[in-house]
Amino acid sequence: MSVTLKDVAQAARVSVSTASRALTGTGLTSERTQQRLTRIARELGYRPNPIARGLKTGQSRLVALLVHNLTNASFQVMAEVVQARLKALGYQMLLCIGGDDAQQESDTLTTLVDHRIDGLIVVPTGKNGPQLKALAKDVPIVCLVRRDDATDLETVLADDPQGAYLGTRHLIELGHKRIGLIVGRQDTTSGRERLSGYVRALREAGITRDDTLIHAGHFVPETGATGCRKLLDLPRPPSAIFVANHEATLGVLRVTAERNIAIPDDLSLLCYEDMPWFEWHRPAISIVDNGARDLANLAVDRLLHRMDAKGNGNDGVREYRVGARLIKRDSCRRLDTPISARSTKPTSSPSKSSAARSAASKSSAAKPAKV
């Protein structure tokens, strides 16, 4: 079917070994034969068979990325970044979707090492620590976004304590004192850390923590919906909600829409992790940006590093943090400003005019996009 190394060798009247050495550039062949074989290989349209090579070398030029889903915008960005980076280096990305499910994750991991992947970037569920640890002996692994506490793997995390702190502080600075928090499951790194950042900001501001304002739950829209309802039904509902559970955002929006709640006039809304449409939503939604692109890039960097320094095990195992950034748009309002001052009428306070919006988008455009 396709041209093999043997064909090339025969055409050049040399042995397969020589052909192999010439084409892989081991420097063990004469300049002349090397060039001659390169030419002949090109003429014949020879393409090395990665499977055959892989059998011998134990490498596959395949790197896997295991994420929970593709609905989460951060995971989309990560998938695109990882794929682009790897392709440039001659690797193919195996994208796997684990659904944040322990069993699926476990199965997938097994299949992946069967396929002799050269590296793995994984967003761990945290429930397969032992397995991950075992696999790490055979293949370089980098954890992304979440830590798996049962392992000591290299890990690239968002700075969630800082992000949640920044977001909460922003709301406090706008005059909010009762701030609802909808956050992820507390058995995940991000869930815990975002809660802690929120708590710290409150403490610093001298606001006593009110647990009825905190709703932790699974990473699904329903969490947002029920959490939001619970918060709004409180005797003294919050004036702002910080949705630090990305997937929950849709649920929150649904409930505020159903209940006819105007944002930011009736309620300020701050979300976590950017999505393309947050900027075009009306009002544009302010967010804490977790830096998905930079997280992915760093994870790839670290993985490549480990793949190069193969074998030199867990000497330099380290944890990295990518800083969070607050991106102010139009979904949070200053509490002390009366609502009437914010409508279309020409006033001094910033309105939702196109000027304000374009300013917001300008600030986000100011950051240079990478990759």
Next chain:
Amino acid sequence: MSVTLKDVAQAARVSVSTASRALTGTGLTSERTQQRLTRIARELGYRPNPIARGLKTGQSRLVALLVHNLTNASFQVMAEVVQARLKALGYQMLLCIGGDDAQQESDTLTTLVDHRIDGLIVVPTGKNGPQLKALAKDVPIVCLVRRDDATDLETVLADDPQGAYLGTRHLIELGHKRIGLIVGRQDTTSGRERLSGYVRALREAGITRDDTLIHAGHFVPETGATGCRKLLDLPRPPSAIFVANHEATLGVLRVTAERNIAIPDDLSLLCYEDMPWFEWHRPAISIVDNGARDLANLAVDRLLHRMDAKGNGNDGVREYRVGARLIKRDSCRRLDTPISARSTKPTSSPSKSSAARSAASKSSAAKPAKV
């Protein structure tokens, strides 16, 4: 490192061949040895090496999906569906992102066949017909969403003529006569077909086509922004815009937001291809659903079929269509109903006050929410 067939064979005191036959279940071994070997293999934790197997059999248990990006919600859905279906059958999905770029597509295709993929589902750019055609001799290929006219590959398409027709007719039925169309590049199947569906609906309604209302462009948000501006700047702007270019939707929303245009009061908006947040947007955005999930499922079905009937080449090459569906939400209004009847304020010119906003959201609350 890992347990090989040889280890299993030795442990069972049989030859590798017997072990192989017993474990792959060829029926060429006695019942007893088969069971014994299965047991021993399990005890030893034997996992067949797909690379070694692949070298001999020429198969990799890898199936590739090549899409343009992961931003488009349809592609996200397709990736998730394909991955899930394939995994259930013991295949791994290689997800590739081609960026709708001919060169990238070509490179990727080459790499993929190098890796001896067992099958390929591709959203073609349409610019690598010859290459695709050549590859189709070696590996089963199914085209998805777009046809590549230079080939005669099995193709699964959305029913874009019908979808665009349904959408346009819906707007016409609401009383709209001047309907702007923002549509994809005319060198793509979907671009052409959606335009034709739009034209047909107009013709049937006896509305003469006005080319100043039609804006075709690349599949990027900018197309929506410039198209929308062009339409709004017309001496007689349209009363409705049909955004039949999915990626352009964000651009359109940005412009309408910038210009303070109330939807659906000032302008009706109908989009193409669903996204999770369309339903939660305020107003909820009516769409023509292209059936991404069903498209992906059908593509997998067809691919598996071809992979089974391997070699029996292009006998049954066929084109499939998955029907479109109109999903009415709140972004299109009936033209003959005066606005005053819909908004709380008794004025003709809608403002961006919270009153206007809550009016819009009230109508959205009336629709029962799905999902």
Next chain:
DNA sequence: AGCATTTATGCAATCGATTGCGTAACTGGC
């Protein structure tokens, strides 16, 4: 010129499976 090195090449084993062919062992029919 003669010997020691370096350089370039070939032979053959190897990676871990699958598979055609040959053969011993077993079955059944008469």
Next chain:
DNA sequence: GCCAGTTACGCAATCGATTGCATAAATGCT
């Protein structure tokens, strides 16, 4: 009890590369 026909298994080749070891050729050194 003998022979044909299965059945179960082993031997060895094979897939397409890489690589250790041996050797021939080219070079350097005195």
